Amino acid sequence: MMSKILVAYFSASGVTKRAASLLAKAANADLFEIQPKTPYTSADLDWTNKKSRSSLEMNDPTSRPEIKSRVENLSDYDAIFLGFPVWWYTAPTIVKTFLEAHDFSGKEIVLFATSGGSGLGRIESELKPCAPNAVWKGGKLLNGASESALKSWVESVL
Secondary structure, eight states: OOOOEEEEEOOSSSHHHHHHHHHHHHHTOEEEEOOBSSOOOTTTTOTTOTTSHHHHHHTOTTOOOOBSOOOTTGGGOSEEEEEEEOBTTBOOHHHHHHHHTSOOTTOEEEEEEEOSSOOOTTHHHHHGGGSTTSEEEEEEEOSSOOHHHHHHHHHHHO
């Protein structure tokens, strides 16, 4: 039986959005953008400013930025590819908001990320408590991956 796949992603600058779009095409998957209820401005994303919104969120382990909408038909999906840019060596806190807003029981979650220099490291173990009943399948950095490489990767993890 073929899995019904969702590619859900958060993208602050458009880099992860491009990777998610390519992945969705390669996997014949639906696409869902995780959007903050209050959009990020360029000042919010200034990681060099310790008082910027992103810096404050990432320095607060309890931070859960509100999301604009939820996946209404999550029960229709067997597998979810969850993507985001790597911030401060981890996933942005809005990814935890997304995970905690849905029931992923029995769903396969495969992480993907974009990054200027760091890998996935301990990100999966940091996210697992937000969806403890999901089946976590590891992940991959998708910096510049081709559609054929993405298709092969999807087939290898599902």
